[in-house]
Amino acid sequence: MKTCLTAIISSLMIFSPMAYADKWSDQFPHIKATGDIPGDCSYEKMSKKNYKGKTLKINTHAIPVMGEPTALHAEQFEKLTGAKVEVTHTPAGDLYSKAMVPFQAGQAPYDVVFGFSNFINDWKRYLAPVPKKYMNSPEMKDVTKSHMGVSSWDGTMYQYPVDGDRHYLKYRKDVIDNPEMQKKYKADTGNELRVPRTWKEYAQMAKYFNDWDWDGDGEKEYGSAEVMKKDDLMFAAFFSRSVAYAKNPRTPGGFFFDLETMKPNINNPGFVEALSDWVEATKYVPPGGTNFGLGDEIGSFGGGQTLFSFSWDDAFIAAMQDDSPIKNKVGAAPLPGADKVWNRVSNSWENQYNQAPYIVWGWAVGVAKKSKVKDMAFDYLCFFSNGANHQADLAIGRFGVNPFKNSDFDPNIYINSMGWDPEIANSYTQTLLDMEKSNNRVFPLRVPGVFEFTSAVATGTSKALAGQLSPQEALDEVAKEWEAIVSRVGKKAVQDAYAVGVKMEDNKL
Amino acid sequence: MNFNHKYFFLFPGLFVLIGILIFPIIFVVRLSLSGWNSYNPGLDYIGLENYIRLFTDDPRFWESFFRLSFLSVTTVILQYVIGFALAHMVWKDIKFKRFFRVLFLVPMMTTPVIMTVIWRTFFHESLGPVNDLLSNFGVAPKWLTDPVIAKFTVIIVEVWQWTPFMFLLLLAGLLSLPKEPFLAAAIDGASPIRKFIYVTFPLMAPISIGAIIIRLIEASKIMDTVYVLTSGGPGTSTETSSFYIFIKGLREFQMGYAASMSFTYLIIMIISLTIIAKVLTKILLKE
Numbered sequence: 001m002k003t004c005l006t007a008i009i010s011s012l013m014i015f016s017p018m019a020y021a022d023k024w025s026d027q028f029p030h031i032k033a034t035g036d037i038p039g040d041c042s043y044e045k046m047s048k049k050n051y052k053g054k055t056l057k058i059n060t061h062a063i064p065v066m067g068e069p070t071a072l073h074a075e076q077f078e079k080l081t082g083a084k085v086e087v088t089h090t091p092a093g094d095l096y097s098k099a100m101v102p103f104q105a106g107q108a109p110y111d112v113v114f115g116f117s118n119f120i121n122d123w124k125r126y127l128a129p130v131p132k133k134y135m136n137s138p139e140m141k142d143v144t145k146s147h148m149g150v151s152s153w154d155g156t157m158y159q160y161p162v163d164g165d166r167h168y169l170k171y172r173k174d175v176i177d178n179p180e181m182q183k184k185y186k187a188d189t190g191n192e193l194r195v196p197r198t199w200k201e202y203a204q205m206a207k208y209f210n211d212w213d214w215d216g217d218g219e220k221e222y223g224s225a226e227v228m229k230k231d232d233l234m235f236a237a238f239f240s241r242s243v244a245y246a247k248n249p250r251t252p253g254g255f256f257f258d259l260e261t262m263k264p265n266i267n268n269p270g271f272v273e274a275l276s277d278w279v280e281a282t283k284y285v286p287p288g289g290t291n292f293g294l295g296d297e298i299g300s301f302g303g304g305q306t307l308f309s310f311s312w313d314d315a316f317i318a319a320m321q322d323d324s325p326i327k328n329k330v331g332a333a334p335l336p337g338a339d340k341v342w343n344r345v346s347n348s349w350e351n352q353y354n355q356a357p358y359i360v361w362g363w364a365v366g367v368a369k370k371s372k373v374k375d376m377a378f379d380y381l382c383f384f385s386n387g388a389n390h391q392a393d394l395a396i397g398r399f400g401v402n403p404f405k406n407s408d409f410d411p412n413i414y415i416n417s418m419g420w421d422p423e424i425a426n427s428y429t430q431t432l433l434d435m436e437k438s439n440n441r442v443f444p445l446r447v448p449g450v451f452e453f454t455s456a457v458a459t460g461t462s463k464a465l466a467g468q469l470s471p472q473e474a475l476d477e478v479a480k481e482w483e484a485i486v487s488r489v490g491k492k493a494v495q496d497a498y499a500v501g502v503k504m505e506d507n508k509l
Numbered sequence: 510m511n512f513n514h515k516y517f518f519l520f521p522g523l524f525v526l527i528g529i530l531i532f533p534i535i536f537v538v539r540l541s542l543s544g545w546n547s548y549n550p551g552l553d554y555i556g557l558e559n560y561i562r563l564f565t566d567d568p569r570f571w572e573s574f575f576r577l578s579f580l581s582v583t584t585v586i587l588q589y590v591i592g593f594a595l596a597h598m599v600w601k602d603i604k605f606k607r608f609f610r611v612l613f614l615v616p617m618m619t620t621p622v623i624m625t626v627i628w629r630t631f632f633h634e635s636l637g638p639v640n641d642l643l644s645n646f647g648v649a650p651k652w653l654t655d656p657v658i659a660k661f662t663v664i665i666v667e668v669w670q671w672t673p674f675m676f677l678l679l680l681a682g683l684l685s686l687p688k689e690p691f692l693a694a695a696i697d698g699a700s701p702i703r704k705f706i707y708v709t710f711p712l713m714a715p716i717s718i719g720a721i722i723i724r725l726i727e728a729s730k731i732m733d734t735v736y737v738l739t740s741g742g743p744g745t746s747t748e749t750s751s752f753y754i755f756i757k758g759l760r761e762f763q764m765g766y767a768a769s770m771s772f773t774y775l776i777i778m779i780i781s782l783t784i785i786a787k788v789l790t791k792i793l794l795k796e
Binding site (some may be wrong): 093094096097100104121122229230231286287288289290291300305448449451452455459462463464465466467468469484488489493 | 544546547548549550566569633634635636637640649651652653654656739740741742743744745746756759760761762763
């Protein structure tokens, strides 16, 4: 049934550019590529709702990432339903507290709150579960298993899926696949120039292609663009580098902690090796690269400044937009792996290749339990992610909307609607799809007080990047802080919450 | 008229004072005795646990405090010297005096966050105009990514933004000085430098103390510049007390602990600024 549904939706999407030049696309040019796509929350269906006289209040991220599509779909929703929608834009770092302060005070100044999916444990008691009618909709059935899991807590969905996130490798295909460059690299280093399979290879290539004009545009290019700015999501970049060394498929029972003892794994040799690599990476990022936030990383790789990058989809999509100087010159691949992986049970390195996808947290959105317009709020979210809006949003890098539906992995969407080179579209969708299928995935930490844990990682790793502490010292400090947090929150509370994530990682959910 | 009636007229002011000053302080003290955080919201009572943690197990708070002391003292000294020089310049009869008086005030009138974003763009190490210019001379300082240089970048932005405030106070002081001592010095044939050392500077001492203390109070709250420019990095090299309290309170949502840090910080600032004021008074007003 699921396959059938996926096929129907996919085929609708594939042939959409030809099929849908309808009245809705005339009125709403955002969906001109597809027209309205039939579904429970399509333009057609929403136009039959009447929310005149009602007001929907939304707190979302600043423009453009997620803030721009929120405002755009709010405006469309107003026109279709007669509702009044008030959108407040908030910087990423303040999304948590802006919702949490009124939540804790028993108020609901916003009906819809945007945040990150790893807030779920702290927010779930203040959010209304997604009603059954939306859960049973064909569009919801199309959401991948991973992202159903990310949006849910122990089987109950609290966050409405509007985005899917994972970290993967982006590289300059015109360099890596260039026979002349391959020859030159081989001659100079003795190694093959290829999509890096390990972080060590990544570092070798990034160092080689650092600080010279390898694309002949008259400007210097650099090795890698990474999110290294403290408190600007850098902890996620660190986890991306850690999974290869520290997520061992033969030692289930926790990546961040040992689930049984709740002893942090964060300072074991696997994580230390990853942090040592990262410290080394400060030598092949662009000038100022150690102060790059996510926006800088997107701009740097998307603008053609670096050979590699790894993080969310945005940099890749930005690079593939029509106005990009490197459109159809980039490739997507899984995160690099490692030639060894730490076994925390035997306390030793296993000298074999290991790779682990990081299904990183991403944008999430929920409806406040105390909202007086819950129906309208869920309708808005359902409309936000309807087929037509979702497909149009996917094509705009700055929107921050990334694939989270099974139908999104059809390369024809990107070839037909966005003008991608078929080979690139295939590698992109295959990379994402392989991550969904992997049995060695790492999911984001989703425990009570998650911000305390991630903030400790950001502080510790940034000290190592700045040379204030060695990688081992920095991670020992983080581990000590994590132990203190576990003790403050209560071992049982953290353990119970962590167990839910471990079940997903161990493929038991 | 009944004598007691006059107290009646004090009530509106008193209520406002209680509402906006006394109540928040009392609430912060109460909050600091609770474990309020993201998973345990509420004013439970945990005694002095937060304070014990602060004094025995949080070197980062004290590091940020000493960093703040360095940044605020350095910026205020520079603001005082530059502000005094500029005020002295436009106090004299020079051409376009009014124009310069307004021009020097412009940085203070701009929005700090917006200006810091612009400064961050200036100092951007690969795309910014500053390094673009300096690269012609073969230098490219790591304005935001070197732990030492980043501190001076913060100082540059703070000095640029707030020197006009010092300038304004000192210019007002200079304009209010009596003319007689300057006439007497002129009759005695005092050189401009001697006039400054023996007449202008001593006469300006009370105003200087006031201006320095006001700026020190403001500088000790430095937060927006750090937030936008460096986020406290690289590492923790530009993290100040208020930024650290912000991280603990509004990022990590450790409200109880952040309140204990705020209250401790308030007490430290009251004591240290009182001592600084006394010392400055003793040094500058010794005669």
